[in-house]
Amino acid sequence: MPAFDLILAAFVFAFGACIGSFLNVVVYRLPVGKSLGGFSHCPSCDHRLGPLDNIPILGWPSLGGKCRYCKTPFSVRYPLVELITALLFLGYWLALTRFGLGPALCEVVVDPIRGNTTAFTTLGDVPLEAAWPILVMVLLLVAVLLAASLIDAEHFIIPLELPYFVGVVGLLVHVLADSADLPGNLLIDGVWANAAFGGTVGLLVSIALLKAGVFKVSFADDAPPIEVGGDDAPEPWPASKVRAEIRHEIVFLLPPILAATVGYFLPSFDLPTWAQAFAGVLLGALAGGGVVWVIRILGSYGFGKEAMGLGDVHLMVGVGACLGWWPTVVAFFLAPFFALPLTGAVWLFTGKRHLPFGPYLAAGTAAVILLWQPIGQYLMVLC
Numbered sequence: 001m002p003a004f005d006l007i008l009a010a011f012v013f014a015f016g017a018c019i020g021s022f023l024n025v026v027v028y029r030l031p032v033g034k035s036l037g038g039f040s041h042c043p044s045c046d047h048r049l050g051p052l053d054n055i056p057i058l059g060w061p062s063l064g065g066k067c068r069y070c071k072t073p074f075s076v077r078y079p080l081v082e083l084i085t086a087l088l089f090l091g092y093w094l095a096l097t098r099f100g101l102g103p104a105l106c107e108v109v110v111d112p113i114r115g116n117t118t119a120f121t122t123l124g125d126v127p128l129e130a131a132w133p134i135l136v137m138v139l140l141l142v143a144v145l146l147a148a149s150l151i152d153a154e155h156f157i158i159p160l161e162l163p164y165f166v167g168v169v170g171l172l173v174h175v176l177a178d179s180a181d182l183p184g185n186l187l188i189d190g191v192w193a194n195a196a197f198g199g200t201v202g203l204l205v206s207i208a209l210l211k212a213g214v215f216k217v218s219f220a221d222d223a224p225p226i227e228v229g230g231d232d233a234p235e236p237w238p239a240s241k242v243r244a245e246i247r248h249e250i251v252f253l254l255p256p257i258l259a260a261t262v263g264y265f266l267p268s269f270d271l272p273t274w275a276q277a278f279a280g281v282l283l284g285a286l287a288g289g290g291v292v293w294v295i296r297i298l299g300s301y302g303f304g305k306e307a308m309g310l311g312d313v314h315l316m317v318g319v320g321a322c323l324g325w326w327p328t329v330v331a332f333f334l335a336p337f338f339a340l341p342l343t344g345a346v347w348l349f350t351g352k353r354h355l356p357f358g359p360y361l362a363a364g365t366a367a368v369i370l371l372w373q374p375i376g377q378y379l380m381v382l383c
Contacts, residue, residue, distance in 0.1 A: 009090060016089025016139070017056035020082035023147045027081070030162075031155045045070035056082040085146060089139050095370055096135060097124040103134065103184030104373045106383035118383050120373060123183050133177040134184040138369060141166050141322045145362035148315055152358030158311030163318030170321035171281050178277035186280025186324045190268045193279035198263020199286045202256035210252065218248040219306075239304025246300045253293065256286070281321045288320025288328035289313045292361075295332075308357050315358060319365050326381050327368045335364035 028043075029036055040049045047069040053059050060079040066072060096102035105121040123131040144166040148158050178185040188196070209215045271279065292313045299307025320328040338360045368375065376382030 009093070012093045012139075013086045013090045014056075016086035016143075017082050019089070019139075019143050020085030021054065021056040023085060023143060023150075024078050024081050026147050026162075027150045027154075030159045031151050031157060042067040042070060042072065044072035057086065081146075081150070085143060088142050088146070092139060092142055092369070093135065096122070096138065097128075097131070100124060100373075101370045102138070102372065103369075104376075104382065105181070105183050106377065108383060118377070121181070121183055122373070126182065130177075130179075130182060133173045134182065137169055137173040137322055138184075140169055141319065142366060142369070144318065145365055148311075149359040149362045152311065152356045156309070156356050158309070158315050158358050160311070160314050163314040163316075165318075167285060167318040167321040170284075170318070170323075171278075173322075174277040174281050175274050178280075179273065184323075185277065186284060187273065187276040188280045188283060189271050189276050191264045192283060193271060193276065194263040194266050194268055195260045196263075196279040196283035196286065198266070199256045199260030200282050201263075202259025203286070205255045205259070206252045209255075215252055216248045218245040218252075236305060242304050242306060243301050246297055249293070249297055253290075253297075256290075260286070280324055284320035284322070284324040284328055285317045286320070287325035288332075289317035291329050291332050292316045312357050312361055315361055319361075323365070323369070323372075326376065326379070327372050328365070330372075330375055330379070331364040331368040332361065333364075334367060335360040338363035338367075 025036055025040070028034075040054055041047060042049065044067060047067070050068075053063060053068060055062070057079050060074060060076070063074070065074055065076065067074065092102075100120070100122045102123055107119045107121070109117045109119050123134060144162050148162050151162075152158050174186050178187055180187060206215060210217065292308065293310075296306075296308040296310075296313065316328055316332060319331065323331075335357065339355075342359055342363060343355050373382065
């Protein structure tokens with residue numbers, strides 16, 4: 001590996017470790033409503049930690065795993081999250097830039113003698129100055145997926161700040177950097193762009209009607225218990241009550257579905273590149289959130305209990321804004337295949353027998369990012 005590549009790989013690893021250190025703050029503070037700003041401090045004695053104490057990965061063992069001042073042990077989770085994030089960043093960087101995995105453009109090469117073949121262009125095939133926005137977006141998405149999984153596994157919530165952040169990142173990256181020859185671009189036009197713009201207008205109408213009190217918020221006063229069982233567990237909601245709340249969500253989704261359908265059949269216009277990217281981001285976000293929301297509604301209405309949380313819907317909105325609609329939909333349907341190994345690992349190490357769906361969605365998305373080339377080719381949406 002050339003010296004420049006080694007330096008770049010070391011930088012990516014160190015960058016991932018620093019992001020992992022910040023993820024520790026996010027995972028600890030965000031679910032309980034604490035500010036993400038300010039200096040790091042010991043959660044026991046509240047003493048401010050010094051710069052040497054905060055060195056990612058190395059700070060924890062240098063302190064012997066305990067506070068320098070009150071000697072309270074620090075969880076081993078802190079260096080593990082930093083190390084895992086650093087390894088994920090390095091692994092995804094190498095996979096996308098050196099091993100030909102990840103987003104790709106496909107071209108059919110016509111050869112009358114040898115037969116038609118397919119040629120792929122990956123992020124490693126384009127100059128770094130063109131590829132880096134997509135690469136950074138993917139790494140930040142992986143970091144958000146890790147943070148969302150850790151929070152959801154512990155608190156059974158996904159703070160909306162996480163999908164909103166990565167959604168904004170996806171929007172900015174695609175609108176500012178997308179081009180037709182960049183792997184991972186979300187450029188769309190024609191009827192699908194119309195559907196994306198129409199669905200977004202319909203969504204804004206639904207939000208306005210919700211704010212005005214015309215539409216009702218589902219589960220506004222309370223939420224059904226996540227798990228039932230045991231002597232002191234809360235009673236499950238009656239199925240009729242759950243279905244009544246889910247009907248509010250059905251009504252909320254009607255305007256965007258109707259507007260997207262109308263937009264699809266309207267005449268289309270030539271769009272500049274940035275508008276094509278904007279439409280692709282909107283379609284990805286709408287489809288990502290929409291498929292999860294529809295399954296949530298069908299499952300909740302059919303079984304009479306809440307099937308998935310709305311945090312899962314928002315998470316896939318953010319994923320869709322980064323990856324586009326096809327990879328995001330595939331990630332959702334891949335997610336259940338990770339249920340057994342992830343649940344087994346959690347049970348082995350923590351004794352918990354139940355995980356929310358967020359970590360499965362994150363695992364499905366992480367797999368699709370790497371394997372989209374063969375998946376997209378198999379589904380005939382890449383070539």
